[in-house]
Amino acid sequence: MPDERAGRTALVILNTGDGKGKTTAALGTLFRAWGRGWNVIMLQFIKSETANFGEHRAARRTGFPVVPLGAGFTWLSKDLEHDKALARRCWEQCREHLLSGDFDIVALDEITYPLTYGWLPVDEVIETLRQRPAHVHVILTGRAAPEPLVAFADLVTEMRDVKHPFRSRGVKAQAGIEF
Amino acid sequence: MPDERAGRTALVILNTGDGKGKTTAALGTLFRAWGRGWNVIMLQFIKSETANFGEHRAARRTGFPVVPLGAGFTWLSKDLEHDKALARRCWEQCREHLLSGDFDIVALDEITYPLTYGWLPVDEVIETLRQRPAHVHVILTGRAAPEPLVAFADLVTEMRDVKHPFRSRGVKAQAGIEF
Numbered sequence: 001m002p003d004e005r006a007g008r009t010a011l012v013i014l015n016t017g018d019g020k021g022k023t024t025a026a027l028g029t030l031f032r033a034w035g036r037g038w039n040v041i042m043l044q045f046i047k048s049e050t051a052n053f054g055e056h057r058a059a060r061r062t063g064f065p066v067v068p069l070g071a072g073f074t075w076l077s078k079d080l081e082h083d084k085a086l087a088r089r090c091w092e093q094c095r096e097h098l099l100s101g102d103f104d105i106v107a108l109d110e111i112t113y114p115l116t117y118g119w120l121p122v123d124e125v126i127e128t129l130r131q132r133p134a135h136v137h138v139i140l141t142g143r144a145a146p147e148p149l150v151a152f153a154d155l156v157t158e159m160r161d162v163k164h165p166f167r168s169r170g171v172k173a174q175a176g177i178e179f
Numbered sequence: 180m181p182d183e184r185a186g187r188t189a190l191v192i193l194n195t196g197d198g199k200g201k202t203t204a205a206l207g208t209l210f211r212a213w214g215r216g217w218n219v220i221m222l223q224f225i226k227s228e229t230a231n232f233g234e235h236r237a238a239r240r241t242g243f244p245v246v247p248l249g250a251g252f253t254w255l256s257k258d259l260e261h262d263k264a265l266a267r268r269c270w271e272q273c274r275e276h277l278l279s280g281d282f283d284i285v286a287l288d289e290i291t292y293p294l295t296y297g298w299l300p301v302d303e304v305i306e307t308l309r310q311r312p313a314h315v316h317v318i319l320t321g322r323a324a325p326e327p328l329v330a331f332a333d334l335v336t337e338m339r340d341v342k343h344p345f346r347s348r349g350v351k352a353q354a355g356i357e358f
Contacts, residue, residue, distance in 0.1 A: 009348070
């Protein structure tokens with residue numbers, strides 16, 4: 001079998017903006033690549049370790065890992081030092097997977113939040129992205145991506161919220177569709 | 180098992196814009212819902228019937244159908260009547276799946292193109308969406324969605340192209356990442 005990795009230009013893909021589809025498009029990319037036999041993983045910064053959403057159930061059915069790392073920390077936390085330590089612990093796991101070279105695509109879901117809150121230095125994240133093995137594609141998701149990350153990424157898409165069913169029809173997020 | 184469909188508000192979701200992630204986010208939504216045991220299908224207007232991209236391979240591995248209906252027709256065609264007939268044939272298949280009630284989510288990938296080219300009347304598509312069984316979510320994708328479709332949809336996201344690797348680094352579309 002020819003090495004599909006030869007000639008590959010590994011990309012840093014960033015899905016940002018206030019609309020739907022950032023995590024979902026990352027899942028779609030992983031799904032497609034998994035269809036080609038690639039090793040793919042999603043590490044989720046915000047979703048709680050006990051999360052059992054559609055993507056986790058689907059991941060168990062397919063066998064590619066979608067790993068919720070977070071303990072549900074939010075910007076409303078009263079214990080900033082605790083949250084910083086948690087973000088650091090999550091990041092160390094991401095770093096390991098990025099640098100190991102074991103995966104063709106590593107998706108870091110909702111990583112922009114700890115960056116924006118100042119819990120993780122954006123320079124450190126970019127430096128690790130630079131150091132990763134040459135065949136590793138990376139997908140980053142989350143609102144309000146910091147400017148240095150936009151500048152560093154190869155492919156940046158803004159998911160813009162044009163119309164949302166909660167505003168247009170009072171419909172809340174539904175299982176199966178949004179999580 | 181409780182009927183998950185009770186209380187469901189079936190949505191019409193539209194992913195449009197010139198950026199990446201329209202089809203990919205639709206695939207991600209199907210993947211997630213499939214993880215919950217839902218019946219899902221994607222019907223693709225433009226991709227040729229012989230297409231064997233990542234999503235088709237992944238679909239075969241999971242068992243949920245991603246069906247390329249198109250014969251690769253484009254706006255460059257010399258034979259307009261032929262293309263109109265083809266679009267009509269594709270649409271009849273979509274219509275059947277929308278109205279059957281067999282699926283929880285029906286994704287009509289790249290449907291905006293035959294609408295924009297005038298091969299399918301947008302009113303007819305909207306009328307069929309109105310007639311579908313109440314539990315059927317629909318996802319529509321494609322650039323430049325016609326205004327009546329935006330007005331009719333419940334959830335509209337514009338995928339905006341902020342930075343593309345072809346422009347930023349001269350990198351062309353790659354297997355595994357973009358198809």
